[in-house]
Amino acid sequence: MAEQAATVSLSLVDGLCDRYQEPEWLRSARQAAFARFVALPSPRLEKTDLTRRVWNAGPFPAAVGTDGLDEVAGLLSALGDAPAVVVRDGVVLRAHLPADLARRGVIFTDLHTAVRDHENLVQAALFQAVDAEESKWAAFNAALWHGGVFLYVPRHVEIDAVFQFVYIHTAVGQGALPRALVVAEDNAKFAYSELYVAAGDVPGDVVHSGVTEVIARPGARVTAAVLSHLRKGPTHFITRRAKVDKDAHVDWVFGDVGDGFTVALIESRLLGDGSRSTLTGVGLGFGRQHLDLTASMVHSGRYSESDMNLRGVVRERANAVYRTRTHIVKGARGAGAEQADRMLVLDPTARADAIPMLLIDENNVQRCGHAASVGKIDENQVYYLMSRGIPRAAAQRMILWGYLEPAVNAIPSPAMREHFRALLDKELV
């Protein structure tokens, strides 16, 4: 839809390249991505109507203050001395890497700085997991990303601390285009946790397209938590993909609390033999949320394994579609995959779809299972708790927390876990 694309122009791309004095390869990549964005039609999705969404972003602020951050003040102080990059509306507020980690060769900084200081490393990995061909919104991000993060952990380096990336979207930002690039070299081991959070009312009629690329080289062990507070207003697009090499493991933790309009994809490409990936997810939709989520595992490595476990809750007028998709490519001998997708509908006005999808092209598969359900809170459970003196509302909360808690506990960053827990708790009833 050319007239929609026209609301942003190439000068926005050039403005970013100039502002960050980006190298030529990146400028041309951004420009090509922009052309791709313009050329791609507004996609037709089975469960999501994108025809009336406006593709708009910018102008991007060059500097931001620290006002209006009350909602996230607790989170920011809880980050403590752990490695953290904090970006507000595209502008870096904080980038902290403890000295001992830097000495071990770890790089953790905002993506613009990384392009300047570690150009070769970035160039080798950027767009490798998510490129501009992927989708109109991935092209939008590839052309206009700013305020992102780069994490690089060298071979054989194991880190206990959690690398944290916080993107704060406020009224100052005209759209949000964060991009995270996480590279785990051979046998590196660490946890990364990112949180997109809206503070105050975020403007409507703009696009938030977030991209996370995880490159797990042979034998690497990566836990990647991707959390969000996707609020109403913008059109949210989420594209997160891991490329998993031989014997590497990537464990995703997905979490969203929100009332936003969202199309999201989380995927692992299990490329190497013996590669593994898990996805533990939890979502809570309220208000007029529209969430179109696809969690996907693509097996091409032999003996690759995946497990997905998603739990969703919808209330009010929320409408959530959770797709769990497993694709076992021909040649992925001995692959194994399991998926479970459970949705709880709290109000009669809310809607949930749990759609399991299996595509198996290989005959020699060790296991491939799925389970999906959409239901209500079990009244027998409520009755049982109430019969011990617990009031109805508290009983329902207990049951809901029992259902959500395991996924919340999987969030590796304590600061983000607590923040996310509080978000959930606030919106649960």
Add this chain to the structure above:
Amino acid sequence: MRWTRPGFRLSAAPRAAFAFSTECGNVIPENMTPKVNFTGGRRRPWVRPDRELPDTVPYERIRTGNGEVDADMSSPVLKIEDLHVSVDGKEIVRGLDLTVKGGEIHAIMGPNGTGKSTLAAALMGHPRYEVTGGRVTLDGEDILAMSVDERARAGLFLAMQYPAEVPGVSNANFLRTALNARLGEGNEIPVIKFHRMLQEKMKQLGIDPSFAERYLNEGFSGGEKKRNEILQLAMLNPRIAILDEIDSGLDIDALRIVADAVNAVRSPERGFLIITHYQRLLEYIVPDHVHVMMQGRIVKSGDRELARELERKGYDWLKQELGIVDETVGAEV
């Protein structure tokens, strides 16, 4: 390529197998424990703990914060008059009268399908069981006007024939929330004291300490569920306890342990209504009164001898004596 989409919109019954890759311990974090308020329409909380909450003394004897003994906490009276209960429009309990006082143990026996569990569920307030007539009072207060949780906080307890499983909610967390709901806001039991009390009661009941952090009834064996019901009874100190087939599924040793636990909490301040099929339980927990239910009513009452007689002779002689052809509710013409 063959895509399969096994389910489009799946509804209702959640499936069992949902193991998370990450196991977690306690479920509701300390700061997230549901706030429980007294919403009951009663004049006073039944329970007033103070700093020294004794483990076995009934609440009624506990001193209040200002050192006063609540003199009103005397013997309870549960009074059921001409109770009628329907399920899905079908009348199951058909005019039942019974009074249970503190210190008394009443046993209800009777063949399958005669309305025993229906009576228990209706007393507790299960939403599917509709009371269509009669009155039930606890110490003169209308129980039927209360919600399920209010009934529990008024002192009613039902050990269920089929307790629900609640995944993700640990036994300990559940019990503490339930106990605090009874104690009321501002009177919550200190966490350490709670755990001490819990471990002690679990020990008495021969329950492995790990059950404190196991999810409520999830994957418990039949007998373990029953013991867990009795653990709740021992922790929550109700005024009127209804035990629905607490002996089914118990092995001989467990039966003894459960009976001992019930006997240990016998007191003038507590009345029991015990539903059972087996005289054996009544050898351990000796009832003051034995009632037989058929066709949704009490058709005969007696003392413990009646239970022994039923054990020896079955129900046929009683049916003949009463002229009942089919004792099941709704089966008679």
